[in-house]
Amino acid sequence: MNKTVLRNYAKLIVRIGANVQKGQEVVINASVDDAYFVKYVVEEAYKAKAKRVTVEWDCQDITKMTFKYQTVKTLCDVPEWVKAKQEHRVEVLPAMIHISSEDPDGLNGINQEKMLARQRAVGPIFMKYREAMDNKYQWTIVGIPGVAWAKKVFPNLSKKAAVDALWDAILKVTRVNGDPIANWDAHNKNLAEKSQKLNDLGIKKLTYHSANGTDFTVGLKECMKFEAGGAYTLGGVYYNPNMPTEECFTSPDKNTANGIVYATKPLSVRGVLVDNFAFRFENGKVVEVIAKNAEHKDVLEKLIATDEGAAMLGEVALVPYDSPINQTGLLFYNTLYDENACCHLAIGRAFNECIRGYENMTDEEIAAVDLNKSMIHVDFMIGSSDLSIVAQTYDGKTVQIFKDGTWAI
Numbered sequence: 579m580n581k582t583v584l585r586n587y588a589k590l591i592v593r594i595g596a597n598v599q600k601g602q603e604v605v606i607n608a609s610v611d612d613a614y615f616v617k618y619v620v621e622e623a624y625k626a627k628a629k630r631v632t633v634e635w636d637c638q639d640i641t642k643m644t645f646k647y648q649t650v651k652t653l654c655d656v657p658e659w660v661k662a663k664q665e666h667r668v669e670v671l672p673a674m675i676h677i678s679s680e681d682p683d684g685l686n687g688i689n690q691e692k693m694l695a696r697q698r699a700v701g702p703i704f705m706k707y708r709e710a711m712d713n714k715y716q717w718t719i720v721g722i723p724g725v726a727w728a729k730k731v732f733p734n735l736s737k738k739a740a741v742d743a744l745w746d747a748i749l750k751v752t753r754v755n756g757d758p759i760a761n762w763d764a765h766n767k768n769l770a771e772k773s774q775k776l777n778d779l780g781i782k783k784l785t786y787h788s789a790n791g792t793d794f795t796v797g798l799k800e801c802m803k804f805e806a807g808g809a810y811t812l813g814g815v816y817y818n819p820n821m822p823t824e825e826c827f828t829s830p831d832k833n834t835a836n837g838i839v840y841a842t843k844p845l846s847v848r849g850v851l852v853d854n855f856a857f858r859f860e861n862g863k864v865v866e867v868i869a870k871n872a873e874h875k876d877v878l879e880k881l882i883a884t885d886e887g888a889a890m891l892g893e894v895a896l897v898p899y900d901s902p903i904n905q906t907g908l909l910f911y912n913t914l915y916d917e918n919a920c921c922h923l924a925i926g927r928a929f930n931e932c933i934r935g936y937e938n939m940t941d942e943e944i945a946a947v948d949l950n951k952s953m954i955h956v957d958f959m960i961g962s963s964d965l966s967i968v969a970q971t972y973d974g975k976t977v978q979i980f981k982d983g984t985w986a987i
Contacts, residue, residue: 583749583754584615584618585618587618587752588615588618588622589622589758590752591619591821592675593622593626593759594758594762594818595675595718596623596716596717597673597818598628599626599627599673599815600626601627601628603631603670603672604628604630604674605633605672606619606623606634607636607675607676608633608634608635608636609636609637609677610635611724615677615722616633616677619675623673636680638680641685641688642684642687645689645692645693650696653695654695654696654699656703656704661703667707668710671711671715672715673715673817674716675717676717676718676719676720678721678722678914679724680726680727681724682726682727682911682912685848687849693849694884701885701953701954704953713811713931714811715811716811716815718818718820719819719821719914720752721752721915723740723741727911730911731909747908751902751915752822753765753822762818766818769807770807772826773826776826776979776987777804779969779971780971781969781979782972783795783797783969783970784797784967784969784979785969785970786960786966787965788964788966791838792839792840792960792962792965793837794838794839795836795837796830796831796836797830797831798830798831798894799830799947801933801934802828802932802933802934803828803933804828805828805931805932806825820918822918824898824902824903824918825897825918826895826896828893828932829891829949830894831862832862832890832892832928832948832949832950833861835862836862838857838868839856839960840856841853841960842961843909843959844909844911845959846913847877847881848877848881852869852871853871854869854871854874855867855869855875855878856868857925859891862891863890864890881956884926884952885952885953887927887952888926888952888954890925890950891928892927892949893924893955895957896921896979897917897918897922897961898920898984898985899920899921899961899962899965899984900984901920903915903919916959917957919959920959920960920961921965922961923958924958925952925954925955926952926954927952927953927954928950930944963982965980966978
């Protein structure tokens with residue numbers, strides 16, 4: 579890949595994704611295989627006057643060894659130095675850059691019982707730090723091709739050709755070609771206008787229908803709003819959490835989901851790529867997992883058993899089926915991309931920033947809204963070419979929001 583293009587992408591990530599501020603610390607999470615690109619991101623962060631840039635490396639093979647050889651007791655222990663690191667982040671609020679390149683099948687065979695035990699044990703500890711930082715710092719998730727990931731997307735190509743093809747697709751849907759910063763300014767403006775249209779409607783309930791069997795309703799509280807594109811920290815810094823992004827999203831009333839909804843794309847869950855599944859909801863909770871594959875069903879059932887909120891919805895996201903990502907004709911096998919290809923829902927944690935005026939609310943006032951709380955937030959894709967979404971508004975109107983998989987407003 580051309581070095582100039584890589585530098586332009588790195589600059590976009592730092593300036594528009596994380597929007598690193600002068601004097602701010604930066605933390606980058608990346609695979610050891612990504613070093614060739616990470617160095618450009620580090621340099622761009624320093625050019626943005628970052629105070630300190632720290633890279634935290636990951637390796638899927640080592641992660642598998644960790645779960646294979648460590649005892650459950652050790653896996654569930656959080657050393658004091660790890661807590662101290664989190665406390666430092668709460669104090670300094672670094673910009674966080676997450677670079678995704680992992681093999682979708684890279685954690686196959688991992689011990690699911692150990693993974694669930696660890697998440698239940700350490701999740702509440704890390705949740706405390708996450709809530710202390712919530713909406714106070716910038717973060718962004720981006721992708722670059724890993725060899726195994728590229729071969730998953732392009733199985734008939736050689737390794738080099740597959741990586742090149744995935745680079746081309748990523749750069750296209752992330753709007754890097756041409757003037758990337760101008761492209762993102764225009765894109766964020768368009769998404770903001772669409773979310774404002776939704777907010778002006780005053781939506782009370784959404785009803786979903788699709789020929790695949792989806793027959794589902796979910797309610798929205800009157801105090802909630804749709805967000806889209808970039809976001810602001812409580813300190814007023816604008817950043818883009820997901821690159822790419824095509825969604826207008828909000829958090830629903832957690833007690834109102836009813837009916838059945840079928841996934842339309844595979845989903846990577848704790849090292850297992852699950853597909854052909856559905857969730858049946860009653861009064862907000864998943865009461866049945868439907869899956870053709872017994873292993874997939876088991877993985878999903880363990881996922882929704884993580885904690886009480888794991889079986890309830892935290893997000894409703896509207897994405898047109900003719901989105902630029904879907905127009906590539908590719909299944910990315912990566913949630914960052916596939917969730918922005920079509921409409922999706924998420925089980926687990928909701929978004930406080932979707933409460934109208936949340937920035938001026940106390941913790942007690944936010945808690946009183948009673949959004950879903952969970953240690954997880956897992957998106958699954960439900961968009962299809964015939965998906966219909968109809969809104970009932972608080973003033974008694976019925977409005978077609980989506981028709982034939984795309985916007986009707």
